[in-house]
Amino acid sequence: MALTTVDHQFRVPEHETFKPPPAVVTTPCDPWPRPYYLENDLRRVSPYHFTYNTYCKQRWRGREILDIFSSEFRDRPLEYYKAAIENGSIVLNGQPIPSPSTIVNNGDVISHTMHRHEPPVTAQPIGIVYEDDGMIVINKPAGVPVHPAGRYNYNSVIEIMRADRNNSFNPLPCNRLDRLTSGIMFVGKDKKAAEEISIQLQERTIRKEYVARVVGEFPESEVVCEKPILQISPKLGLNMVRANGRVAKTVFRRLAYYPPLDKNGTEVNEKERRADGEIGKQSNGMAWKNFKGYSIVRCLPLTGRTHQLRVHLQFLGHPIANDPIYANQRVFGPDLAAGSAESDNDDDIIARLSRMGKDEVAEAVAYHDEMVDEYNKRKAERMTGQLCEVCDTPLYSDPGVHELGIYLHALKYACAEGKWSYETPLPDWALPPPGREGPREATAESDPLAADLEKLELSVKEEDKKS
Numbered sequence: 001m002a003l004t005t006v007d008h009q010f011r012v013p014e015h016e017t018f019k020p021p022p023a024v025v026t027t028p029c030d031p032w033p034r035p036y037y038l039e040n041d042l043r044r045v046s047p048y049h050f051t052y053n054t055y056c057k058q059r060w061r062g063r064e065i066l067d068i069f070s071s072e073f074r075d076r077p078l079e080y081y082k083a084a085i086e087n088g089s090i091v092l093n094g095q096p097i098p099s100p101s102t103i104v105n106n107g108d109v110i111s112h113t114m115h116r117h118e119p120p121v122t123a124q125p126i127g128i129v130y131e132d133d134g135m136i137v138i139n140k141p142a143g144v145p146v147h148p149a150g151r152y153n154y155n156s157v158i159e160i161m162r163a164d165r166n167n168s169f170n171p172l173p174c175n176r177l178d179r180l181t182s183g184i185m186f187v188g189k190d191k192k193a194a195e196e197i198s199i200q201l202q203e204r205t206i207r208k209e210y211v212a213r214v215v216g217e218f219p220e221s222e223v224v225c226e227k228p229i230l231q232i233s234p235k236l237g238l239n240m241v242r243a244n245g246r247v248a249k250t251v252f253r254r255l256a257y258y259p260p261l262d263k264n265g266t267e268v269n270e271k272e273r274r275a276d277g278e279i280g281k282q283s284n285g286m287a288w289k290n291f292k293g294y295s296i297v298r299c300l301p302l303t304g305r306t307h308q309l310r311v312h313l314q315f316l317g318h319p320i321a322n323d324p325i326y327a328n329q330r331v332f333g334p335d336l337a338a339g340s341a342e343s344d345n346d347d348d349i350i351a352r353l354s355r356m357g358k359d360e361v362a363e364a365v366a367y368h369d370e371m372v373d374e375y376n377k378r379k380a381e382r383m384t385g386q387l388c389e390v391c392d393t394p395l396y397s398d399p400g401v402h403e404l405g406i407y408l409h410a411l412k413y414a415c416a417e418g419k420w421s422y423e424t425p426l427p428d429w430a431l432p433p434p435g436r437e438g439p440r441e442a443t444a445e446s447d448p449l450a451a452d453l454e455k456l457e458l459s460v461k462e463e464d465k466k467s
Contacts, residue, residue, distance in 0.1 A: 031048060032167050033163060034154045034159065034163045035048055035154070036154065036163065038123045040398070041122065041123050042120035042121065042122065042123055042398065043120060043121050043122065043123045043155060043160075044118075044120045045118040045120075045153075045154045045155055047115055047116060047117050047118075047388065047390070048115070048116055049113055049114065049115055049116070050113070050114055050116040050153070051111050051112065051113045051114075052111070052112045052113075052114070053109055053110070053111050054109070054110050054111075054112075055107070055108070055109055055110075056104050056105065056106055056107060056108040056109070056110065058106075060072075060104050061104065061105060061106050062103060062104075062105070063103070063104060064100065064101045064102065064103060064104075065085060065090070065092065065097055065100060065101075065102050065103075065104055065110070066078075066081060066082055066085060066100035066101065068104060068110075069081040069085075069090070080392070082100050084112070085097050085100050086100070089112065089113050089114070090110065090111070090112045090113075091110075091111050092104065092108055092109070092110060092111075093108055093109055094109070094111065114391065115388065115390050115391035115393060116153065117151070117388065117393050117395070118151060118152055118153055118154060118155045119151050119152065119155065119381070119396065119399065120155070120398055120399070121141075121143050121144045121152075121155045121404070122141050122142065122143050122144065122404050122405070124141040125141070126138050126139070126140060126141060126144075126157065126160060126161060126164070127139030127141075127424070129184065129422050129423075129424060130422055133189070134188065134189050134190055134192065134193030135174075135186060135187065135188055135189060135193045135194075135197065136161075136171070136186075136187045136189065137184060137185070137186055137187075137413075137422045138157075138161075138184075138185050138186075138187055139182070139183060139184065139185075139424045140157060140177055140181075140182055140183060140184075140185045140410075141182055141405070142180055142181060142182035142404060142405020142406065142409075143179060143180060143399075143403075143404035143405040144156065144157055144160070144179065145157070145179040146158065146173050146176055146177060146179075146185070147173070152179075157171075157173065157185070157187075158171045158173065158187075161187065171187045171188070171189070172187065172188035172189070172190070172191065172193075172194040173185060173186070173187050173188075173194075174186040174187065174188055174194050174197040174198045174201065175197075175198075175201050177410055178307070178408075180324075180405050180406040180408070181405070181406065181408045181409065181410065182405055182408075182409045182410070182427060183210070183409040183410025183411060183424060184410040184411070184412065184413045184422055184423075184424060185410070186201075186413070200415070205415065205416045205417070206413055206414065206415060206416065207300070207412075207413070207414045207415075207416055208300070208301060208410065208412075208413055209298060209299065209300050209410075209411050209412040209413075209414075209448065210298070210299040210300075210301070210309055210408060210409060210410050210411055211255065211296060211297070211298055211299065211408075211409050211411045211426060211427070211430050211442070212296075212297050212299055212309060212313060212320050212407055212408045212409075213294055213295070213296055213297075213320065213321050213322075213407035213429055213430060214294060214295050214297050214313055214318040214319060214320055214321060214407075215292055215294060215318055215319055215320075215321050215327065216292040216293065216294070216295065216317065216318050217257050217259070217292070217293060217295060218252070218254045218257065218295035218297050218318050219254065220254055222251065222252070222253055222448070223251070223252040223253075223316065224249065224250070224251050224252075225248075225249070225250050225252065225312040225315065225316060226248070226249045227241040227245075227248065227312065227315055227341065228241065228242065228243065228244070228245035228246055228247055228248055229241060229242070229245045229246055229248040229305045229306075229307070229308060229311050229312075230242035230244060230245030230246070231306065232343075232346050232349070232350065233350045233353075236350060236353050236354060237306075237307070237325075238325065238349070238350065238353060239305070239306055239307045239311050240311060240337070240341075240343075240346070241311060241312075241315045241340070241341045242341055242343060243341055245305075246303075246305055247303060248303045248305045248308050248311075248312070249301075249302040249303055250299060250300065250301050250302065250303075250308060250309060250312045251299075251300040251302065251448040252297050252298070252299055252300075252312075252313075252316075252448065253297070253298045253446045253447065253448045254295055254296070254297055254298075254446060255295075255296040255297065255298050255430075255439055255442065255443065255446040256295065256296040256432070256438040256439050257293065257294075257295045257296075258293050258294055258295070258296075258432070258433060258436060258438065259293040260292065260293040265435075294321050295318065296426075296430045296438075296439075297313075297318070298411070298442060298446055298447070298448050299313075299448070300448035307325075307326075309408060310323055310325070310326045310406075310408065311326065313326070314326040314327070314332075314336055314337060314338065315337070315338065315339065315340075315341075316338070317335075317336075317338035317339065319336055320406050320407050320408055321407055322402055322406050322407055323406050323407075323408075324403065324406070325353065328353070330352060331349055331352045331353045332349065381396050381397055381398065381399040381400070381403055382396065382397055383395070383396055384396065384397050407427075407429050407430075409424070409426075409427045409430070410424075411423060411424060411426070411442065412424075412442075423442075425441070426440065426441060426442070
């Protein structure tokens, strides 16, 4: 039998030659150590240049580069993007763009180098509750986002933890807390440990408990809120109780109530204030918080909807006292949508909320209690009208103390089978105010775990299947 020599080298005809994708432009400035500095109890980041790299999306194919930026990236005016293309701050496949009308094609990489300005966050360090070879349980400070997002990059939990250890450390958050919320978080040191905790969280084999400081006298008895929650505005992060929302259930129990004080420092209950006509004498429509006092409430969410505790507390008529969204009378009106599941005014609510922090002070300003004076209210973050000398970015003022977080804290995470439990002390705002008596730790009497959770959780799972 004759043997035939076979050429194993695969030859592609010339007309079928494949072009490799363009090299992605690397970030021109990724400083180490990070450009942090502490000032006035805030962690600040010196402005730095940063390159965003984006592959051409399907809807961008065949469109002009300036048209893409003007329609898809709306945080800067059209003139900025045109100038950035002309001066080389925006490049295509690592090369200068000949014209703002240059067409973008499939496989192209758009790179945009910006002078990045990050908002300051609290200088409070990230607390360590527990640590072993695979996991760290942290006490996250309020006001610090978990991941880089939006205006935040180095001022995020994972970047601060990396800066505290070493540049090769890759923290892997297993659960998420809102930027404004403080408390227990699980951070994996490796993928295996992170996956194990994440699976438990997803399968609801972990009990989560929060503590909140809310407006008014919360009922002493156990309160179960079972109102469904719907996302009203993804852009603004607004969620409300709506009949067509997703199943949501929370158990609440009061830990303490602190009535307001009269000018002599004596506690006054609401019935006495109404009898004296004091409530009717309010000169400012938002001063109602001063007349109601506040409660410390333990919260046990049985589902995990976005803003679930904040929304349910607002619906119950006891919003978190310094919540910039759900305790905002300028947005929701005097009753703060208590007991309302109607959608008639959603467009007006969204319009009013969108103005906060732009042409009006961001309304953690509806927050009127003894902890915030007029000086701090004036310090609330807002656009100053000034521009950066380097890049013309609009500059913001520093956030006020009352804007660095809300009165919501992830107090405790525990395995439902009793194998482990992690808990932080009560935050300072949940402790008795100076000169007044009250609990300094969670009590057995106020434990929301005393509810018939097995029955409640079973009903949640059944309803979840339907939705």
